Amino acid sequence: MPELPDVEHARRVLAERAVGRRIELTVTTDPGVLRNAPAETLDRTLRGHRLIEPERHGKWLIVWTSGPAIVIHFGMTGGLILGEGPQGRHRHDRVIFELDQGELRYRNMRKLGGLWLALDRQEITGILGPLGPDALGLGRRQFRELVARRRGWVKAALMDQRFLAGVGNLLADEALWRGRIHPARRMEELAAPERERLFDGLRTVVRTSVERFDDVPGMRGWLMNVRGLPGAACPRCHTVLGRTVVGGRTTYFCPRCQPER
DNA sequence: TCAGTTGTTTATAT
DNA sequence: AATATAAACAACTG
Numbered sequence: 001m002p003e004l005p006d007v008e009h010a011r012r013v014l015a016e017r018a019v020g021r022r023i024e025l026t027v028t029t030d031p032g033v034l035r036n037a038p039a040e041t042l043d044r045t046l047r048g049h050r051l052i053e054p055e056r057h058g059k060w061l062i063v064w065t066s067g068p069a070i071v072i073h074f075g076m077t078g079g080l081i082l083g084e085g086p087q088g089r090h091r092h093d094r095v096i097f098e099l100d101q102g103e104l105r106y107r108n109m110r111k112l113g114g115l116w117l118a119l120d121r122q123e124i125t126g127i128l129g130p131l132g133p134d135a136l137g138l139g140r141r142q143f144r145e146l147v148a149r150r151r152g153w154v155k156a157a158l159m160d161q162r163f164l165a166g167v168g169n170l171l172a173d174e175a176l177w178r179g180r181i182h183p184a185r186r187m188e189e190l191a192a193p194e195r196e197r198l199f200d201g202l203r204t205v206v207r208t209s210v211e212r213f214d215d216v217p218g219m220r221g222w223l224m225n226v227r228g229l230p231g232a233a234c235p236r237c238h239t240v241l242g243r244t245v246v247g248g249r250t251t252y253f254c255p256r257c258q259p260e261r
Numbered sequence: 262t263c264a265g266t267t268g269t270t271t272a273t274a275t
Numbered sequence: 276a277a278t279a280t281a282a283a284c285a286a287c288t289g
Binding site: 032075076077092109110111112150151152153156160247248 | 277278279280281284285286287
């Protein structure tokens with residue numbers, strides 16, 4: 001589930017275990033994931049710098065060093081692995097940062113997403129593009145303001161990174177299911193209590209999935225745990241789930257808990 | 262062989 | 276100006 005929780009997990013691992021380490025060598029085994037600098041530049045620019053506290057905005061990870069920053073997006077199949085050494089390397093480890101102690105690997109099977117080099121915050125802003133507020137720690141009032149100026153399908157809004165940063169297909173379905181809102185309802189037609197339910201569902205889903213990263217998906221009683229299974233039923237009322245497409249993505253919902261109107 | 266997959270960008274249409 | 280849709284990217288799995 002490379003959505004906000006995965007990226008936040010990676011950020012915490014780095015913060016706890018990699019801050020202070022020095023990059024000795026950057027090995028690029030697949031230049032296809034480098035988006036704005038050739039492998040040689042990446043290595044030359046980063047070499048000798050130490051990792052400092054990383055940041056996250058939505059699904060973007062910003063790995064700061066004492067010099068430039070590495071801007072990382074996981075796409076659908078990416079992640080970071082902190083290893084003790086070269087053992088355990090995988091063929092989808094596309095870039096490897098050899099540290100003075102251990103190594104950091106950017107693994108990405110499908111190569112959507114990638115890795116950027118940025119020299120300052122302004123460059124990072126340009127790489128990230130327009131992003132809404134981060135979904136983790138989003139306040140209720142802020143959410144109300146956001147919703148007030150959005151029209152169209154509610155699920156499309158949740159997944160729109162310019163509206164709200166960090167929520168993808170699975171989290172959007174989960175939040176809607178929790179809030180008992182049909183994914184194809186229109187934002188401007190949601191009544192005030194429905195908007196509050198949506199916020200509550202979103203907050204619970206984002207917070208819980210960040211704190212219990214290892215169990216997501218797979219958490220009992222969650223939509224994620226059953227979506228896609230043949231004959232899957234709503235964990236709440238056991239009605240057979242509905243399946244449709246919203247915002248271009250396969251969408252699961254409970255026809256009973258989340259009525260169309 | 263075919264359909265499907267957690268994400269984003271681009272083009273096109275409304 | 277926003278929003279909706281589809282295709283493309285790419286590499287797998289069932």
